[in-house]
Amino acid sequence: MGERLLTVEDLSTHFFTYAGVVKAVNGVSFTLDRKETLGIVGESGSGKTVAALSIMRLIPDPPGKIVGGRIDLGGRDLRTISDDEIRQVRGNDIAMIFQDPMTSLNPVVKIGSQIAEAIILHQGKTKGEAWQMAAQLLDRVGIPDAAKRVNQYPFEFSGGMRQRAMIAMAISCNPDILIADEPTTALDVTIQAQIIDVIREMQERYESGVIAITHDLGVVAEIADKVMVMYGGRTVEYGPVDEIYYNPHHPYTWGLLGSLPRLDVAEKARLTPIKGQPPDLIALPAGCPFSGRCPYERKECRGEWPALEIVGPDHGVSCWIPVDERHAIREKLPHFEKEAAS
Amino acid sequence: MSLLEVRELKKHFPIKSGVLKRQTGTVYAVDGVSFNVEKGETLGLVGESGCGKSTTGRAVLRLIDATAGTVVFEDIDVMKASGSEMQKLRRDMQIIFQDPYASLNPRMRVRDIVGESLKIHNIGTPEERKKRVFELLETVGLNAEHAERYPHEFSGGQRQRIGIARALALNPKLIICDEPVSALDVSIRAQVINLLEDLQDEFDLTYVFIAHDLSVVKHISDRVAVMYLGKIVEISDSRLLYDFPQHPYTEALLSAVPIPDPHTERARRRIILEGDVPSPANPPKGCVFHPRCPRAQEICTTAMPRLVSTGGDAGSPHEMACYFPARFAGGERRVDTEPFKAAFSAAGASV
Numbered sequence: 001m002g003e004r005l006l007t008v009e010d011l012s013t014h015f016f017t018y019a020g021v022v023k024a025v026n027g028v029s030f031t032l033d034r035k036e037t038l039g040i041v042g043e044s045g046s047g048k049t050v051a052a053l054s055i056m057r058l059i060p061d062p063p064g065k066i067v068g069g070r071i072d073l074g075g076r077d078l079r080t081i082s083d084d085e086i087r088q089v090r091g092n093d094i095a096m097i098f099q100d101p102m103t104s105l106n107p108v109v110k111i112g113s114q115i116a117e118a119i120i121l122h123q124g125k126t127k128g129e130a131w132q133m134a135a136q137l138l139d140r141v142g143i144p145d146a147a148k149r150v151n152q153y154p155f156e157f158s159g160g161m162r163q164r165a166m167i168a169m170a171i172s173c174n175p176d177i178l179i180a181d182e183p184t185t186a187l188d189v190t191i192q193a194q195i196i197d198v199i200r201e202m203q204e205r206y207e208s209g210v211i212a213i214t215h216d217l218g219v220v221a222e223i224a225d226k227v228m229v230m231y232g233g234r235t236v237e238y239g240p241v242d243e244i245y246y247n248p249h250h251p252y253t254w255g256l257l258g259s260l261p262r263l264d265v266a267e268k269a270r271l272t273p274i275k276g277q278p279p280d281l282i283a284l285p286a287g288c289p290f291s292g293r294c295p296y297e298r299k300e301c302r303g304e305w306p307a308l309e310i311v312g313p314d315h316g317v318s319c320w321i322p323v324d325e326r327h328a329i330r331e332k333l334p335h336f337e338k339e340a341a342s
Numbered sequence: 343m344s345l346l347e348v349r350e351l352k353k354h355f356p357i358k359s360g361v362l363k364r365q366t367g368t369v370y371a372v373d374g375v376s377f378n379v380e381k382g383e384t385l386g387l388v389g390e391s392g393c394g395k396s397t398t399g400r401a402v403l404r405l406i407d408a409t410a411g412t413v414v415f416e417d418i419d420v421m422k423a424s425g426s427e428m429q430k431l432r433r434d435m436q437i438i439f440q441d442p443y444a445s446l447n448p449r450m451r452v453r454d455i456v457g458e459s460l461k462i463h464n465i466g467t468p469e470e471r472k473k474r475v476f477e478l479l480e481t482v483g484l485n486a487e488h489a490e491r492y493p494h495e496f497s498g499g500q501r502q503r504i505g506i507a508r509a510l511a512l513n514p515k516l517i518i519c520d521e522p523v524s525a526l527d528v529s530i531r532a533q534v535i536n537l538l539e540d541l542q543d544e545f546d547l548t549y550v551f552i553a554h555d556l557s558v559v560k561h562i563s564d565r566v567a568v569m570y571l572g573k574i575v576e577i578s579d580s581r582l583l584y585d586f587p588q589h590p591y592t593e594a595l596l597s598a599v600p601i602p603d604p605h606t607e608r609a610r611r612r613i614i615l616e617g618d619v620p621s622p623a624n625p626p627k628g629c630v631f632h633p634r635c636p637r638a639q640e641i642c643t644t645a646m647p648r649l650v651s652t653g654g655d656a657g658s659p660h661e662m663a664c665y666f667p668a669r670f671a672g673g674e675r676r677v678d679t680e681p682f683k684a685a686f687s688a689a690g691a692s693v
């Protein structure tokens with residue numbers, strides 16, 4: 001892989017509310033290299049979006065606060081630099097594509113003007129030049145008749161086109177890092193395929209590192225080089241994409257993979273869901289957040305959070321079950337029995 | 343005889359504008375949909391947003407009045423049923439809604455939500471009704487203590503269970519499931535899917551399962567109907583759907599669904615459709631799919647092909663509406679250059 005772009009170490013972000021402290025992210029670490037795609041997977045409330053927003057310092061403060069950790073971008077700690085400096089980073093070094101293209105564009109400002117804004121701000125171009133660039137960018141992300149479209153308002157764009165416009169905006173200043181937060185969740189599957197294609201194309205063209213946040217394990221399998229699985233604000237497992245799908249070590253990862261209906265398998269296998277509900281982030285269980293739902297829970301699980309254990313090249317897991325026992329349990333799970341047979 | 347027979351069902355919504363609210367256009371939400379549902383089976387209705395799948399479900403239950411067509415449920419014409427006949431029919435036909443947050447009245451206790459239909463239909467004494475509600479809650483994996491609570495005290499998955507208990511209260515024969523798991527997280531989704539499967543076995547239920555997620559629909563259904571712009575373009579046995587899609591839209595839709603398996607993903611060829619789904623207020627002439635179709639030829643612009651049986655190349659009944667379907671014979675896939683004659687509509691498409 002290419003040069004290291006971003007190193008996040010031990011990041012914790014909490015929200016201080018009247019009801020109590022919401023521990024959204026608790027000690028999360030990861031890295032991102034040039035041309036690499038990191039998939040962050042988890043269910044709602046697992047902390048994946050808050051982790052990404054923390055990198056860009058977009059957490060509303062109050063009530064939110066990054067309470068610990070380092071976010072290293074080219075030697076600078078994004079957590080401690082001034083507001084002026086972080087504004088230079090946003091859009092210029094790190095850009096974000098949001099989930100909902102319907103609400104993340106300003107409805108009363110022309111598309112061209114919304115794209116041109118960052119270009120004028122970061123690259124010091126004139127308004128005319130910036131608009132011209134905006135039209136070129138729209139063309140690059142596959143919007144037909146871009147010269148005309150640039151003068152239109154968001155309501156004149158379909159959902160897929162709005163997401164393309166968001167991508168155009170994100171790549172306008174050639175950022176090193178692109179964070180895509182559920183970029184295709186609001187879209188139909190044929191449009192999702194188009195958008196994933198555009199993101200990939202842009203990544204290749206600009207040689208950026210991409211952080212893709214999603215709950216869809218299909219999308220991750222398609223685009224990610226490495227995967228981080230989050231649960232209850234913690235990283236329960238991370239590793240290269242093949243390791244996570246074919247050699248997963250954490251019971252939560254097993255549970256996720258076992259709960260998915262498969263389109264490409266003819267016979268009807270029964271799903272193995274995870275019992276119970278995701279934890280309340282205000283009253284997280286002591287120790288592992290998955291305790292209480294984990295079928296293989298032992299007494300250590302309620303005590304302390306298990307230290308990260310390296311189980312393979314660039315593959316780590318946080319779980320109290322000893323490795324050989326984990327292997328033995330996994331072999332008996334229906335999802336992996338099939339995998340082993342094929 | 344099928345439990346449910348839907349023939350040429352149409353639902354057109356008027357577009358009204360101006361001060362006089364004159365009709366200035368029509369949204370062809372559902373435009374000639376026909377299918378049968380056999381007792382005990384699950385028919386999946388799948389398609390992208392705006393294809394008319396939910397409208398179809400609602401028109402079948404007469405929650406909205408259809409513009410044209412017939413719906414026959416156990417020999418009774420639902421479209422023509424009188425008020426009292428309709429009330430009887432509603433005991434047999436129920437619905438589970440998509441949004442577990444919007445479909446439960448926040449001011450009602452769970453016992454009243456689940457027991458409301460029993461009360462309306464005058465079933466049992468208050469004491470018996472209470473017992474029945476407890477029983478229903480346990481059936482869907484909640485417990486009797488939950489009866490006194492309000493919807494806001496429950497998570498999304500639990501609310502969907504309340505919605506399912508409500509649908510089960512009158513021992514229906516048919517349940518229309520309108521995107522019942524779309525709003526739920528992966529791990530909770532699997533719980534609800536398994537629950538729906540168990541209930542089907544236990545109570546001999548028939549489902550029409552509406553969803554946009556093809557993997558879910560394929561998993562739960564026996565047969566899958568694929569909709570595009572108000573029409574059914576293909577109906578296939580769900581086991582054969584992935585390997586033998588005949589309609590080009592089904593093919594594209596299947597290829598667009600990401601599969602949670604990196605090896606499979608790397609080996610797949612993706613068909614990327616260009617452009618967006620056209621507006622149902624102004625559907626294309628001829629086959630509704632032709633502007634985005636990689637196989638479209640001149641004949642496709644003349645008339646919509648009929649939904650016809652293709653003789654079950656893959657070994658089971660299979661219907662589709664295309665002049666140039668993919669055929670599978672002797673383990674090979676081919677697309678004829680001559681248009682498929684059987685698909686010519688009465689309206690008269692000709693070469």
